[in-house]
Amino acid sequence: MTTETTSGTTDHYEAIGKLGASPLWRYYGELFTAEPRSKAVPHLWSYDDLRPHMLHFADALSLEEAERRVLMLVNPGMTEPPATVNSLYAGIQIILPGETAQAHRHTANAFRFIIEGEGACTTVNGERVHMSPGDLLLTPGWHWHDHYHEGDGPMMWLDGLDYPLINALEAGFFQLYDQRSQRAERPDDLSSRQFIHGRLNPLWLQPDQVNSPIGNYPWSETHKALNGIGDDATGSRYDGVVLEYSNPHTGGPVMPTISCRISRLRPGFDGAAHRHTAGTIYHVVSGEGRTEVDGTVLEWGEKDVFAVPGWTAHRHRNRSNSADAILMSYTNEPVHRALGVYREELAE
Ligand SMILES: [Fe+2]
Ligand SMILES: [Fe+2]
DSSP states (O other): OHHHHSTTHHHHHHHHHHTTOOOGGGTHHHHSOSSOOOSOOOEEEOHHHHHHHHHHHHHHSOTTTSSSOEEEOOOTTOBTTBOSBTTBEEEEEEEOTTOEEEEEEESSOEEEEEEEOSSEEEEETTEEEEEOTTOEEEEOTTOOEEEEEOSSSOEEEEEEEOHHHHHHTTOOOEEEOSSSSOOOOSOTTHHHHHTTTSSOOOTTSOOOSSSOOOSEEOHHHHHHHHHHHTTSSOOBTTTBEEEEOBOTTTSSBSBTTBEEEEEEEOTTOBOOOEEESSOEEEEEEEOOEEEEETTEEEEEOTTOEEEEOTTOOEEEEEOOSSSOEEEEEEEOHHHHHHTTOOOEEEOO
16 A cells, blocks of 8 residues: 555546556456356245236236336346346246237347246247247247237246346347237247157258257156156256257257256255356246255245356255155356356365
8 A cells, every 4th residue: 555655646546547547456356356256146036925916017007008017036136237147037927818918029038938827829930839837938039029818817937038148248139020919920839849859850941050949848848858767867966857958950058148957856856066157047847945055045936936146056955755846947058158167066
């Protein structure tokens, strides 16, 4: 500090500030941390607590008044701009029978994982995609999408987007369609039906190396995949029997910035602790358990959502000795890998 109080040094700080310059030596520790320090904190959003509010807003506000009708799951450590972990966002959306959520597109990549309800569709680039609980629907960047509901009762799903990353890169574009909804121009669910087997790819389609061409990964197939493995594979010591939804053309993640996964924690599963640079958002499809994240215990139940920030030690446990716990999760691991900064280690 003595040098800073030396006559004239303070003036120099003020002068360089006015010139748009800054002394690196005052920021060094902040800019080059020994290891990552996430702004996000471990956090859980209870579905049972949120659901009555979702129903209230569905009743109180039309889609014209609340477009889209979504509750953002904002991490207490990442409120400005709002995000759930680092580069990813989670929200819960509700539409009612007879409603249409307006057609639009954005450069942010998005998916939806259906939580409850039947009879709604998302139209993606002219293809109507039906939605049932447990289905994973993709709307990769710049794909037109609108939602409408022809069934009974409310329809709710988890929205996952990478807009925090796209906006940080200053690559965010958004456009409304010139009508409220798209016309169906292709046979319903064709993109899903063409790839339904998983290892038989249609050769007449141009491979898409960036985004999966599949509109919907239906729960019936996901369930079949988990059942096919049964108890015969050991699985991961961290995540149990964990499967990645993949782009059939590349075998890689469904979108360049988001890897979506489904994991089955067997009854009594007590995982090992690890940490990785990638941040993860979990949605509990079924079951009950607990996840310890850097000393914070998140007790989760069916349909809850929780955030595990990057570089935090975490371990999952299935609390039941008789029932499976099924977790859907999504992570920005593909971004870390593409940039060569992905790291992972045991955290025992
Ligand atoms: Fe959207
Ligand atoms: Fe993990």
